[in-house]
Amino acid sequence: MNVRRAVVRRAVVRRAGEADLDAAASVLADAFDDYPWTRWTVDADDHRNRVEGLQRLALETFGLSFGEVWVAEVDDRIATVAAWNDSRAIDPARIPSTFASTVRSLEGDRHEASLAASRLIDPLRPAGPQLFLGVVGTDRSMQGRGLATRTLEPLFVASDAKRLPIVLETSSEANVAFYERLGFVTLALATLPNGGPDVWVMERPVGTGSSPAPG
Numbered sequence: 001m002n003v004r005r006a007v008v009r010r011a012v013v014r015r016a017g018e019a020d021l022d023a024a025a026s027v028l029a030d031a032f033d034d035y036p037w038t039r040w041t042v043d044a045d046d047h048r049n050r051v052e053g054l055q056r057l058a059l060e061t062f063g064l065s066f067g068e069v070w071v072a073e074v075d076d077r078i079a080t081v082a083a084w085n086d087s088r089a090i091d092p093a094r095i096p097s098t099f100a101s102t103v104r105s106l107e108g109d110r111h112e113a114s115l116a117a118s119r120l121i122d123p124l125r126p127a128g129p130q131l132f133l134g135v136v137g138t139d140r141s142m143q144g145r146g147l148a149t150r151t152l153e154p155l156f157v158a159s160d161a162k163r164l165p166i167v168l169e170t171s172s173e174a175n176v177a178f179y180e181r182l183g184f185v186t187l188a189l190a191t192l193p194n195g196g197p198d199v200w201v202m203e204r205p206v207g208t209g210s211s212p213a214p215g
Contacts, residue, residue, distance in 0.1 A: 011079070013150050016069040018060070024071060024081040025056035031137030036197035037171040041117055043108025053106045058134060059083050061099055066090045067131070068158070072138075072151045080147040082136040084155055086164070088129050117192050117199075124188040124201045125167055131159055133168040149182065156182075159206060166204040171197040183208035 016024060029052035032038050042050050059081075063069040067085030071078045104111050125132075133155065138147050159166050168184070170176060176186065184202040191198050 010074055011145075011147055011150060012073045013153070014071060014073070015154070016064075016071045016078075016081070018064065020069070020071060020078065021056055021059055021064075023078045024059055024069065025052050027078050027081050027139050028052070028055040028059075028135060028137045030139050031143075032135075035172065037117075037169075037199070040171075040192060040196050041107060041110050041114035043106075043110050045108065050106045050108065054103065055135065057099070057102055057106070061095060062090075062134060065094060067134075068154065070151050070154050072147045074142060074147070078139075079142040080136070080138040080151045082133070082148070082151045082155065084131050084133045084158075084166070086129075086131055086162070113192075113194075113196070117196065120190055120192065121169060121199050121201065124190060125169075126165070126187060126203060129164055130167045130203075131155065131162070131164050133166055148178070152182065156204075156208070159204065159208075163206050165206050168202050169199055170202065171199045173198070176200050176202070179204075 029048050032051055032055070033048050038051050038054075039047075042054065059069055062085045063083035066089040067083065069081065069083040071082075072080040103114075107114050133152075136148050136152060138145075155166060158164075166184070168179065170179065179202050182204065184204045186200050187203050188201040189198060190201075
C-alpha cells in the first residue's frame with residue numbers, strides 16, 4: 001500500500017501534443033490488446049501493431065484536432081492516456097482524405113465487422129452537443145493505481161465549464177463498474193451479432209461534479 005501511494009504521488013498529469021503520439025499510442029495498444037471491441041473489429045494478424053496504429057490515428061485525427069489528449073506520467077514515462085473530442089468542433093473537411101483507407105487497412109479482415117458494429121452502436125448515442133470520451137487506457141503494469149481517474153479529471157472540469165455531458169462506449173463489464181463510480185450511467189446496451197461482444201453506451205450528466213472518488 002505504501003508503494004502504491006508513492007507511485008501515485010509521482011504521477012504528473014498534463015496535456016499531450018504531437019510529440020507524445022508514438023508513446024501514447026504504444027500505451028493504448030498495451031491496454032487494449034485484448035479488449036473485446038478491438039478483438040472483434042481488428043484483424044488478429046499482427047493485432048497489437050494494428051491496434052497501435054489505429055490508436056495513433058484516432059489520437060491525431062480526433063483528439064488533437066477536435067478535442068484534447070491528456071496523459072499521466074510516472075517517472076517521466078507515459079502510463080495513462082485519455083482523449084476526448086467536442087462534438088461541436090468536429091469538421092469533416094479537416095479529416096484527412098486518407099483516414100478511411102488507413103482505418104480499412106489497419107482493421108484488415110475485420111473491417112466489415114467494424115463497420116457493422118458502428119452502424120449498430122452509433123444511433124444509440126444521445127443526440128445533441130457532447131464531449132465524447134474516445135479512449136482512456138493505462139499500461140497494464142501500472143493499472144489499479146488510480147491513474148485513469150486522475151487523467152480524466154480535466155475532462156470532468158471541461159464538462160462542467162462547457163455544460164456538456166460526457167458520452168462513451170465500452171465493451172468491458174469491468175469498465176462499466178469503473179465508470180459508474182465516476183458518475184456515468186448506462187443509456188443503452190447492445191450485443192454485436194454473430195458472437196460479438198456487448199457494448200454499453202454511457203453518459204455522465206452535466207453537474208455530476210469534477211472531483212470523483214478515486215477508482
